[in-house]
Amino acid sequence: MKRLAIDVQPGEYAVARLDPGAPVPGLDAPDGLVSVTRTPAETSVICPAGLAPEGARVESGWRLLTVRGPLAFTLTGIIAALASELASAGVGLFTLSTFDTDHVLVKEGDLARAVQALRAAGHEVAE
Template sequence: MELKLHDTLDYSVIKFPATYEIPEAFNSLTAFKSITYTNDECSFVVPTDSLNTNQATAVDSGWFIIQIVGELDFSLVGILTQLANPLAEQGISIFALSTYNTDYLLIKNTEKERALQTLIQAGHTFN
């Protein structure tokens, strides 16, 4: 599978209360960003230090992003498994995000070299 290091920024996964309103600073970000709302929480993935986290209930920084290149058809099965399994075998944790087009993996920066080598050894390529 063809993969791409999304960029070189450090990312944070931030948890806010479910009623948290999207701040204007989020709208002006040009880097990768994501918001997910549930009844229990609001989770942001943004470049570290790009949002005020005073109202956050949890902040976990130090992540990088790998993107699966191309648009993935909804009928495809096992895409994330092909990436997650080799990483799990090496004890490397992931935070997965999906969009309409493709999937993204967030992996801790402390595991970057090991994760990249693991995925390459599993037959994946980086563009």
């Protein structure tokens, strides 16, 4: 796997679940990531913890790691490699991808271990 440059983003993130068909909340995080995914079974929101939608089932305490991009769509195995490296260190993760790059969320209590594992695998991690 190619050496990746990964940035640890500031602040706490939340993963929230709304009922299917629930209105998408107006989330404004000019300096943070917000992702809304809707399926027939649920609406999921990833956002800074302070913006978690009211009435949602919320899992907070996440930290966001972003692979510096943009990444070409032809690249393969990025999430697989990161997931494997973190799994070997006993770190659970939540992933998402955008047009330009990939993101990994790890629990706050696992952040130091995640950074250590990624560095040991040869990646550059900026905190």
